[in-house]
Structures are given as C-alpha cells and as structure tokens.
Amino acid sequence: MTTYYTEDHEWIAVEGDIGTIGITKYAAEQLGDVVFVEVPDVGADFAKDDDMAVVESVKAASDVYAPVTGAVTASNEALAGAPETVNQDPEGAGWFCKIQLSDAGQLSTMMDGAAYETFCEGL
Amino acid sequence: MAETSATFRTALHDLHVEIGGKMVAFAGYDMPVQFDGVKAEHLWTRAHAGLFDVSHMGPCFLTLPSGPREGEDAHAEIAAIIETLVPSNIAGLKPGQARLTVLLNEQGGILDDLIITRPADPAQQGRLYIVVNGVVKHQDWAMFEDKLAGQAVLTRADEGNILVALQGPEAEGVLAVHLPAITDMTFMRCLPMRVQGMDALVTRCGYTGEDGFELLLPVVGGVDFVRELLSDDRVKPIGLGARDSLRLESGLCLYGHDMDATRNPVEADLQWVIQKVRRHRADFPGAAYILKDLADGPAEKRVGIQPLERAPAREGIEIQIDGTRVGVITSGGYGPSVDKPVAMGYVRADLAVPGTKIDLIVRGKARAAEVCALPFVTQNYKR
Incomplete structure (x- = not known):
C-alpha cells in the first residue's frame, strides 16, 4: 500500500486499484473541531477535483475534492455519528471513502509523505 | 464575520500574537479568531471566565456643546437629541443605566445596534456613553456628526483606550480582586472606577449570554491590567470564533447578518427596544413603518432555528416548506x-x-429543522 498527498491536504492510500481517501492531520488541525462530515454515497462517480465530501468545523464548511477520478466503493458512515474521529485519527479511522481508480496515472502528480511534510513546513 | 483588509491593530495586538492568537482581518482590524480552539474557548467561557478584546468596536461620548453639568435637565436635553435617531427611551434612563437600542433609517431599517449609557456621575449629566459596532462605527459617527451638528459633540474613545470584555460565571470573582465594587452592580449598569491609577468605565454587560463586564481602559496601564487578568487561572483569552458561537447560542443578533438596513426592529424581533413612551409619541425615524408592523405584524420575522440533523446550517441557506421558499438563515453553526x-x-x-x-x-x-424559541442556552445575567 502506498499513500499519496495532495496540495489540498488530502491523502489517498492505494492498494491495487482501490484508494482510501481522507484529509491530513495538518488539514484537521487547521479546521479545528470537526462537527459534521458529509461523505459521498457508494456508487457515486467523481472526476478528479470534483467536490466529493464536505467537512464542517466549528468555524466553517470546507469542500473536500476528489483527488482522483473514480467510483466510490465504500464510505465511512461512522463519521456521521462521530465526526470528531476526523480530529482524533485523520489519517486512520477518520477516512472518508474508498474509490476505485479509473486512472492510476493521476497519482504520479501527487506527493509522497516526505514531500508533503516539506510542503506543509513551507506554508 | 465580514472579513476586510486589516489596516488597524488594537493596543492588545502584540499580546494576542505573543500568547498564540491566530490572527485574521475583521472590521478593518487584525484580530485573533482563536487561541486554544473555538470549541474549547467557548466551553471555557461558559464555565469560567473568558477575556475578549473588543477594542475594534466604537466606544464614544456624545456631549452637549456647553459640556457636561449637574442636573436632570442636562440629561433630558442630551436624551432628546439622541432620541431623534433611536426608538428607545433614553430620557428615562437612571444614572448609571445602560440600554440596548438601534439606529434607524427613515424606513425604520436598522443601521446598527448600540448600547447607550447615562453616566452615573452627577457632574457628568448632558453626556452619553455609547458603544457602536466596529464594522459600522465610521458611518455611525459620520451620521452623528451630520444629523446632530450643533446639538451635540462627538468624542471618539476608540483611540487611546482599550475595550475588553470579561465574561462567564467566574468573571465577577476575577474582577472583584481588583474592583471590589463590581459585586454590587447588576446587569446593564455602568460605573466609573479607579483601578491601578487608571480611570475605568465598567459596565455589567456582554455578548455571550453569561454574566460579565466590559471595561473601557486607557491603553497606558490598560494593557498591563489585561495581562494581570490573564494571569488568573480562571481566565483564558477568547477569539472571534467563540465570540460568534457564544452569542449565537444566546440568541443575540450580529449586525449585518441577523439585522441590517433592510430589517426593522419588529421583523428582527427587537420590538422590546421601543419602550411604550416612544410608541405613543411615534417620533423616531421610520415610526410609521415600524408602528404599522407592530399593529399588523411584519411579513417576516427573526426566529431561532433548530436543525434536527447533524449538518450545520450556515448563513444564506434557504428555508423551505414543501419545496417553497419561506425564509433564509442569517446566522448558523455548531453550538458547543x-x-x-x-x-x-x-x-x-x-x-x-x-x-x-x-x-x-x-x-x-433538504435537511429537517424546526422553528424554536431563543436563546438555545439559559442566559445567566445578574439582574
């Protein structure tokens, strides 16, 4: 399994042609206390950069963009009852959805963990 | 929150940065939106004491051109002047009493909400202490200088002073260490006090629904006094984020959002700011429109809204019944x-x-919700 990061502070952990998607620890910290998450429905199709999910903190609503093109194969329904999971474990139990990738080539433009860390330090 | 470019800094700016405030542009000032986090700050204020820098707001004085003096007639004179702009009974204020009111346009629309205080000092009659909103202070003051020209003199108090609020159930205990006299004050009372060699104007009021105080202090000495307040274990600094969630839970309006020049006090459910004597006299701007809405009921009215699902409803969201638009959200979020x-x-x-x-x-x-009574939490004012 390999994890990739976007400049929009999303992560996608890819195993075969399935990618698990969430927001990074940095993003969760910036948002503050998450109070609501709207995850996409299973079966929904997204093109890269489409609005895919919404995360609401005490401060504001933020869109989460699809980091890749594909169809949703699973969504984390547990977040509906426990949105704080996104703050507690953003890159684990706080995952948003799983997508079946249409174009694995899209991953090549993303950052690995070390590059993302450097990217955040520069912000 | 209206975000504009930040041109100004309050005298507490460096202190905010030093203690970890995350700064944003608000009302033309670079202000802290949060310190520890919105939710933690909100809950701290409801349980202990939260300190807010509200120096971006518009404290000012309106005084008779001949200056303040003793006597009921001096108060009656300045009250009659300001009553041409607001619908509240200012003449009836007791010495040291503060009252919420609204500035009106000729259609009865709300140009701002403000607190007007009659000085407690017998020698300071013929003067009013007024605090207007930061986002509209310059237009409010321009209006005073235009409409009250020759009748009253405006003195800004936002420069050279800081305005801070200490809010929460432990605010009284914290402040009484320095100002023992505050324990005798009740809600919406204002007294001049001396603290650490400074002249302070202390009002028991606030914008959180909790008991608390607002203090107008000189910058020199005032900043050190704020540091001292913050050194008390019961006090934490609170940013604009929690200020907004606290006032919203308490059902308090935010100017420019829950009311503006297109809404009159009846629509805004603030008809209580128009005391009976003023309704009888019908002598305030837009009185014909406002009294008609009081008699016949307004077309729309401000209400509390309880979303029944977890999704917060933010400002601008449409309210529908059976697919037809019946209203709009003007403030919304999560109430910690x-x-x-x-x-x-x-x-x-x-x-x-x-x-x-x-x-x-x-x-x-479409997310289910219902109209509800305000506030969402019990207000803990000391009456």
Missing part, C-alpha cells in the same frame, strides 16, 4: 454548549411559531 447545530433566520411571520417544521436546503439536500 448544546452540542448540536444552532441557527437563526427569517421566516414568513405566520411560521414564526416554535415547533413549525421546515426544511433547510444544505448543499441541495
């Missing part, structure tokens, strides 16, 4: 103390009844 979404907005007046089922159109999806 009630641990659920809270909102307010305007609905058709016949729907302004607690329990009325409505739909909130959040990102294209």
